[in-house]
Amino acid sequence: MTPDPRSRPDRGDAFHGGVGDAAYVRSAIEDAHRREWAFVLAATARVAGDLDLAEECVQDAYLAALDAWTRQGVPSSPGAWLTTTARRRALDVCRRRRTLRDKLPLLVEPEPALEGVDAGDGPDCAAVPDDRLRLIFTCCHPALAGEAQIALTLRLVCGLTTRQIAHAFLVSEATMAARVTRAKKKIAAARIPYRAPDADELPDRLGRVLSVIHLAYTTAHTDPTGAELMHRDLAARAIDLARMLLALMPDEREVRGLLALLLLTDARAAARIDAQGRLVLLEDQDRDRWNRGFIEEGTGLVARALRGGRPGRYALQAAIAALHDEAVSYQDTDWPQIVELYDVLMRVWPSPVVALNRAAARSMVYGPQAALAEIAELEQHAARAKADSLAGYRYLAAAKADLLRRLGRTEEAVLTYRQALELTEGTAEREFLLRRLRELGAG
Amino acid sequence: MAEYMILLFDDETAWAEASPDEYDRIFKAHGRFQEQCAELGGRIVSSGALQPTSTATSVRGDVVTDGPFAETKEALGGYYLIDAQDLDQALAIAKLVPVLRGGVEVRPIMVF
Known part of the structure; x- marks a missing residue:
């Protein structure tokens, strides 16, 4: 050269x-x-x-x-x-x-045409094609396992080290390294192409990318005290990823919806944990500590993500988060509209978790008794379906216990809080459930 | 181009119980698959359907035993060896391979 x-x-x-x-x-x-x-x-x-x-x-x-x-x-x-x-x-x-x-x-074997590549690309980036979409879609290729998709995305797109990723997902560095190596080997051996999908595959492929980014965020958000610094960093990286994807695909409404959802959720991050590192519920949070900048940006994004056809799951979840963020207090939240949004969300993205959240929101409109009946139905449904084991889902027990507590059915509440505790691993969440038990005189 | 082996797995009891109409439907679909593969830009290098696992004989070292190497509910029942541009093309082709109840596995052929 x-x-x-x-x-x-x-x-x-x-x-x-x-x-x-x-x-x-x-x-x-x-x-x-x-x-x-x-x-x-x-x-x-x-x-x-x-x-x-x-x-x-x-x-x-x-x-x-x-x-x-x-x-x-x-x-x-x-x-x-x-x-x-x-x-x-x-x-x-x-x-x-x-x-x-x-x-x-x-x-000797046929060589991909290297000569086509301009070896002397100048410092002018405009000369270099922006291949970030290719990279993201390759990392999130459906032929790779979900856990490999997220590991590769964090490693190759965000530049995190294997050690950092292992730390965030609570697995050993060796396990994470093996996961990344295996995925990279498969990409090479099976010739997973380095390209963004065609229009006909785009909805499915984009859905996978969005869920990888969402999962990266929720991993960080679920147990914010678990591995404190790494988790805050991971949350920030997930938001960066969503921002980058929106810059690359500005017409995709669900990308906009996802970024809105992450910002509107993350806006409350500082108020979710108190000075002692304990989890603070939405109703007890100091709303002055919410990130107004994120709320403003998020609500602007969600308004656009909802327009122009049937809204997707992320836009709807973001709209719900926006109503929480805009409320002056827990009581003054627009619960009827939240319930309506959950109804739409159930049609777009039916899942037991959404049903559970809807039940909790309905309890604010129709009272805890009505919501309790709904949760009992969910439990029965989960028991029948077995595969869809919401029964093992810790938030079901926690939500039910909360309704029982509000109805003054203390003994049952204590029992159910204990069930929730058995299913919960995160330090902050466990501490919260134990506190509730103490408040009910059953520490 | 690279070679991929598409392995067809199906429930043998389902095959045994299949109606003549179902047999007919699957066989015709295999006939069409040749054209569909070409339309997608791939090429069938070779293919074959296997006799059921009741005819299989396994050999491990010197020991010869009756039956397949591994007992599975869905057994290997046939294969297509194809030539495709990359995994995306191979998967698009694999989605069209007719099976009765089961599915297919796509494996790249190792290049030395």
Whole structure:
């Protein structure tokens, strides 16, 4: 390859600031890691033709940046610098591999056209196609197991380490590493294509991507004290992912709905845990601590996500979250409208969990007695269906116990809280149930 | 292009109990599958239907035993070896493979 002076990543005029300032450079690299990782990796994967190699080259590029930027200053477009560096490394490795293969004639096989790739991509990112959608859809390919989809997405799209992902999902690093390796091997061996789906497969494929992002968020949200810092970081990454996806697919209403849902849920995150690390229920939360910025952004998004045809599950869930966020107090919440939204949600996305939440909302309109009857029905249904084991779902017991408590049926409430406790693992949630038991004189 | 083996798994008792109409429907569907595969850009390299597992003989080392290697409710009953662009194309083709009750498994052929 002939070096082209215009496209060399270290050309001087594009650089500014930070020469010799280690702290400044480190923070610029961290920033570039968070903002540009997906773009750089996606663009490199196309050249490398192999996700493993691409990842290696991108990691190398970030390492090289530390030295180069300290010497020469931080480039004006860090993403372009990193992309050019990583792609160049990938090309070098591919060339070496090909040379090696040429020397072993028995192993020669048809080569994907490498020449089509412009080796001298300049620092101008516009020259590099945005392959982030390809990357996301490949990570969430239906031929990969759900847990592998989420692990790959966090690793390849968000740039989290295996250690961080393992920590968030409460499995050992070795288990998570094996999961990621197996998925990458399958992508290569089974030739899972590096492409975004066609229009006819898009609804199903996009649904998987959205549920991966949603699951990443709920994992973080379920037990916020479980692995505190990692979980807050994971929640933020999930929101970043939804934001990025919306920027890439601005016309997809459910992407907008998902981002709205995450923002409107996360708006309450600070008020969900008190100073002692205990879980605070919605009705007891200090609403002044809610994130007004997120609420404003989320309600704006949800209004648009609901318009233009039948709303999807995420838009509806976001609309419900918005009604909670906009209420001055728990009592003043627009419960009748929430119940209506749950009715629509049940039609769009019928699930026992939605039915349970609807029952809880109905208790605020029609009283706990009516909701209790509904929950009893749900329990019977779950027992009949068996496969759909809402019976093992801890929130069912917790919701039922709460209704019994409100009806003054203390003994039954205590019994049911204890059932909920048996099903609950998260520290904050357990602490909450124990507190309720103490309040009922059954600590 | 890459080669994929599509393995057909089905319930043998369902086959034994199938009506002549059902047999007819599945056989005709296999006939159509050849064209459908080509329409999707794939190519059938070879294919075959297997006699039921009651005819199977397993060999492990020197020991020969009557019956299939692994007893499963849904047994391997046939295969298509196809040539496809990538897994997406192979899966699109695999979705069209006619089966009675069961399904298919798609495995890439190893390249050395």
